[in-house]
Amino acid sequence: MVLKAFFPTCCASADSGLLVGRWVPEQSSAVVLAVVHFPFIPIQVKELLAQVQQASQVGVTVLGTWCHRRQEPEESLGHFLEGLGAIFSHKPWFQLCRERGSKSWRCKATHWQGPASPATSGEDQVILIFYDQRKVLLSQLHPPTALPDCQAGDTTASAGGLAAVFDTVACSEALFQSDRFDEGPVRLSHWQSEGMETSILVELAKWAAGPVCLFLACLLSLISAASACRVFRLWPLSFIWSRLSTCEQLRHRLEQLTLIFSTRKAKNPTQLMRKANMLVSVLLDVALGLMLLSWLHRKDLIGQLADALIPVADHVAEELQHLLQWLMGAPAGLKMNRALDQVLGRFFLYHIHLWISYIHLMSPFIERILWHVGLSACLGLTVALSILSDIIALLTFHIYCFYVYGARLYCLKIRGLSSLWRLFRGKKWNVLRQRVDSCSYDLDQLFIGTLLFTILVFLLPTTALYYLVFTLLRLLVVAVQGLIHLLVDLINSLPLYSLGLRLCRPYRLAAGVKFRVLEHETGRPLRLLMQINPLPYSRVVHTYRLPTCGCHPKHSWGSLCRKLFFGELIYPWRQRGNKQD
Amino acid sequence: MEDEQSFSDICGGRLALQRRFYSPSCLEFCLSCPRITLRSLTAVTCTVWLAAYGLFTLCENSMILSAAIFITLLGLLGYLHFVKIDQETLLIIDSLGIQMTSSYASGKESTTFIEMGQVNDVVINEAIYMQKVIYYLCILLKDPVEPHGISQVVPVFQSAKPRLDCLIEVYRSCQDILAHQKATSTSP
Numbered sequence: 001m002v003l004k005a006f007f008p009t010c011c012a013s014a015d016s017g018l019l020v021g022r023w024v025p026e027q028s029s030a031v032v033l034a035v036v037h038f039p040f041i042p043i044q045v046k047e048l049l050a051q052v053q054q055a056s057q058v059g060v061t062v063l064g065t066w067c068h069r070r071q072e073p074e075e076s077l078g079h080f081l082e083g084l085g086a087i088f089s090h091k092p093w094f095q096l097c098r099e100r101g102s103k104s105w106r107c108k109a110t111h112w113q114g115p116a117s118p119a120t121s122g123e124d125q126v127i128l129i130f131y132d133q134r135k136v137l138l139s140q141l142h143p144p145t146a147l148p149d150c151q152a153g154d155t156t157a158s159a160g161g162l163a164a165v166f167d168t169v170a171c172s173e174a175l176f177q178s179d180r181f182d183e184g185p186v187r188l189s190h191w192q193s194e195g196m197e198t199s200i201l202v203e204l205a206k207w208a209a210g211p212v213c214l215f216l217a218c219l220l221s222l223i224s225a226a227s228a229c230r231v232f233r234l235w236p237l238s239f240i241w242s243r244l245s246t247c248e249q250l251r252h253r254l255e256q257l258t259l260i261f262s263t264r265k266a267k268n269p270t271q272l273m274r275k276a277n278m279l280v281s282v283l284l285d286v287a288l289g290l291m292l293l294s295w296l297h298r299k300d301l302i303g304q305l306a307d308a309l310i311p312v313a314d315h316v317a318e319e320l321q322h323l324l325q326w327l328m329g330a331p332a333g334l335k336m337n338r339a340l341d342q343v344l345g346r347f348f349l350y351h352i353h354l355w356i357s358y359i360h361l362m363s364p365f366i367e368r369i370l371w372h373v374g375l376s377a378c379l380g381l382t383v384a385l386s387i388l389s390d391i392i393a394l395l396t397f398h399i400y401c402f403y404v405y406g407a408r409l410y411c412l413k414i415r416g417l418s419s420l421w422r423l424f425r426g427k428k429w430n431v432l433r434q435r436v437d438s439c440s441y442d443l444d445q446l447f448i449g450t451l452l453f454t455i456l457v458f459l460l461p462t463t464a465l466y467y468l469v470f471t472l473l474r475l476l477v478v479a480v481q482g483l484i485h486l487l488v489d490l491i492n493s494l495p496l497y498s499l500g501l502r503l504c505r506p507y508r509l510a511a512g513v514k515f516r517v518l519e520h521e522t523g524r525p526l527r528l529l530m531q532i533n534p535l536p537y538s539r540v541v542h543t544y545r546l547p548t549c550g551c552h553p554k555h556s557w558g559s560l561c562r563k564l565f566f567g568e569l570i571y572p573w574r575q576r577g578n579k580q581d
Numbered sequence: 582m583e584d585e586q587s588f589s590d591i592c593g594g595r596l597a598l599q600r601r602f603y604s605p606s607c608l609e610f611c612l613s614c615p616r617i618t619l620r621s622l623t624a625v626t627c628t629v630w631l632a633a634y635g636l637f638t639l640c641e642n643s644m645i646l647s648a649a650i651f652i653t654l655l656g657l658l659g660y661l662h663f664v665k666i667d668q669e670t671l672l673i674i675d676s677l678g679i680q681m682t683s684s685y686a687s688g689k690e691s692t693t694f695i696e697m698g699q700v701n702d703v704v705i706n707e708a709i710y711m712q713k714v715i716y717y718l719c720i721l722l723k724d725p726v727e728p729h730g731i732s733q734v735v736p737v738f739q740s741a742k743p744r745l746d747c748l749i750e751v752y753r754s755c756q757d758i759l760a761h762q763k764a765t766s767t768s769p
Binding site: 001002004028125127129161162512513514515517520526528533 | 601603604606607609672674675676677680682692693694696697698765
C-alpha cells in the first residue's frame with residue numbers, strides 16, 4: 001500500500017527529533033505539523049499534545065521519528081529510535097532520515113506488531129510531499145463546483161483528501177504558538193519557531209478598531225433612524241425619495257457602512273472578505289470623488305457649468321420646437337391628417353414654452369444649487385454620478401412627458417382599433433372566459449362601430465409618427481442614464497480587495513494545488529513539492545462580487561419590443577413597482 | 582528513466598512524446614506541439630501591413646500605419662500568452678491524483694489537478710471535429726450523488742490532438758496505474 005507523508009519545508013533543516021502531526025486513515029496520509037527536539041520527557045510531550053487536541057479538535061499525535069545526521073546513523077541511535085516507537089505507539093510508525101547537506105532522503109513506514117514479533121512488521125511504500133506550512137495555513141481553498149445539495153461549510157476532513165490537509169494545518173494554530181525562545185518543557189520546530197510574526201501597525205489597528213467601530217456604529221444608527229422617520233411621515237417626500245437614484249445609492253452606502261462598522265465579528269472568511277471588499281470600495285469611491293471635486297474646483301468648472309446650463313436647456317428646447325414644426329408639416333414626405341397634426345403639435349409646443357419659462361425662473365439659483373451638489377461628490381464618485389443621472393432625468397422631464405402623452409394616445413388608439421376590428425368581424429372579447437367569442441351585434445352597433453374604426457384607422461399614421469419620434473428620444477435618454485448606472489454598479493460591485501489579494505498574495509485564494517516531482521534516485525522514496533494553484537481572476541470576481549441595488553432591466557428584448565408595439569409604458573429602472581402617471 | 586518518441590497529430594504536424602518513469606506509481610507524459618514558424622509569422626505580418634498600407638493610400642492618414650504596428654505587436658503578444666500552447670504534460674501519481682499542465686509559448690503555465698478519489702476511469706473517446714472523426718483521451722469524473730455515475734468528462738491533450746497510436750501508449754500506462762490503485766484501495 002502507498003502511504004503519503006506531508007512534510008513541511010521549514011522542518012527539512014531541523015535537528016533530529018519526533019514527528020508530530022495527524023494521521024488521516026481514509027486517505028492513508030500523515031500530515032506532519034512540527035518536530036519535537038531532543039531532549040524531551042515523553043510525559044510532557046503527551047501532555048502538550050493532549051492540550052493541543054483539546055484546543056483545536058484535531059487529533060494530533062506522535063507519528064514517527066526524524067533523523068538529520070551527517071552520515072549514516074549509528075546502531076545505538078537506530079535502536080533508540082525504534083524504542084521510541086514502543087513508547088508512542090502509532091500505526092504506522094514513520095522513520096524519516098536525511099543526510100545533512102545532501103538531497104537524499106529515506107523513509108520507512110512500519111506497522112509495529114509488537115516487540116515480540118518484529119519479523120512480521122510490514123513495510124509500505126511512502127511518497128514524501130513537501131508543503132509550505134505558512135502558505136497552506138493562510139490560504140483558503142475554493143472547491144471547483146458547489147453542488148446544490150451540498151451544505152455550505154461542508155469542509156470536514158472526510159471531504160476530499162487535500163481539503164483535509166488544509167484543514168489540519170489551519171486548525172492547529174495552538175501548536176504553532178510556542179517558538180524556540182520560549183522556556184517551555186518541550187522544544188518544537190515549525191514555521192513560526194523562529195519567532196511569531198506580527199506587525200505593530202496591525203496590532204495597533206486591532207486595538208483601536210474596537211472603540212472606533214462602536215462610535216461609528218452609534219453614529220450610523222442615528223443617521224439611519226433619522227432618515228427612516230422622516231421618509232414615512234410626508235407623502236410627497238417619500239414619493240420623491242423613491243424616484244431619485246441618488247437616494248438609492250446613499251441608502252446602499254449607508255447599509256454597507258453599517259455592516260462594515262458593526263461590532264459583531266465576521267463568522268467565516270467569506271464574510272470577512274465581504275467586509276474588506278466593501279471597505280475598500282467605499283474608500284476608493286470617496287478618493288475618486290475627492291479627486292473629481294478638486295478637479296472641478298481647480299478649473300472653476302462649476303461656474304462654467306452653471307453658465308452653460310441655461311443656454312443648453314434653451315438649445316434643447318429650440319431643437320424640439322424645430323422637430324415639432326417639421327412634424328406639423330410633411331415629415332419625410334408623409335401626408336398627415338392636418339387637424340390632428342396641428343392639435344398635437346400646438347399642444348406640445350405650449351408644453352415646451354411652459355418648460356422654458358420654469359427653467360428661466362430657476363436660473364438665478366442654478367449656480368448655488370450646483371455648488372452644493374458638487375460638494376456631495378466628497379461622499380463618493382457613485383453619489384456624484386447618481387446626481388448627474390438625476391439631473392439628466394430632471395432636465396429631460398419634458399421629453400418624458402411627451403413620451404407618456406404619445407404612448408397613452410397611441411395605446412388608447414391601438415386598444416380601440418383591436419376592439420373595433422373584432423366588432424368588424426362579428427366577434428367579442430369574453431372577459432369571463434378570457435377569450436374571443438362570436439357575438440351578434442345590432443345594425444346600429446355595427447354601423448357606429450365601423451365608422452369609428454375607419455376614423456381611427458385613418459388617424460393612425462399621425463399618432464404613430466408622434467409616438468415613434470418621442471419614444472426614440474426617450475430611449476436615447478434612457479440609454480445615457482443606463483450607461484451611468486452601469487458605471488455606478490461597476491464601482492459598487494467590484495471586489496477590489498479580493499483582486500488586490502489575488503495580485504499580491506496569490507496563495508491566499510487557492511483553487512487547488514499543483515505538484516512538482518523533485519529529483520529522484522532509484523531506491524529512494526518519491527519526493528513531490530506541493531504548491532498552491534491560485535484562483536483565476538474571473539472566478540475571484542464571480543465568487544466575491546458585492547450585491548448591488550439590483551437595477552437590472554427586467555424585460556428581455558422580445559417583451560420590450562412587444563410593449564413598444566402596443567404602446568405600453570416601459571419603466572426600465574423601476575424595481576419597486578410604483579407606477580407613475 | 583526517460584524516453585522520447587515521435588508521433589503526428591490529426592493535421593499531420595510532428596509531435597514529440599516524452600515519457601518519464603519516476604517510480605511504479607508515478608508517471609509523466611510530456612507532449613510537445615510544433616513550434617510557431619518564421620514563415621507563418623512573416624506571412625501574417627506582411628498581410629496586416631499590406632492591408633494597412635492599402636488603407637493609408639486611400640485615407641492619407643499616418644495614424645493607420647502606427648495603429649497597424651500596435652495591432653501586430655499586441656496581437657503577437659496576446660497570441661503567445663493566451664493561445665499558443667507549446668507543451669502539454671500529464672502527471673499521474675498513484676493514490677494522489679492526475680495533474681494536467683499546459684505551457685504557453687510566453688512561459689505561462691496553467692495547471693489542473695484532479696484527486697484520485699474523483700477519478701472514475703481514463704478512456705479514449707471518439708468525437709466529430711469539423712469534418713473529421715478523431716480520437717481523444719479523457720478522464721471521467723465520479724458523480725458524488727450516484728456512485729457509478731459520471732459527472733464530468735475532462736479531455737486531455739486538447740491542443741496537441743495526437744493520433745490514436747500516441748493515445749494508446751498513454752492509455753495503457755494510465756490503466757496500469759489505475760488498476761494498481763484500485764487493487765490497493767479495495768484491499769485493507
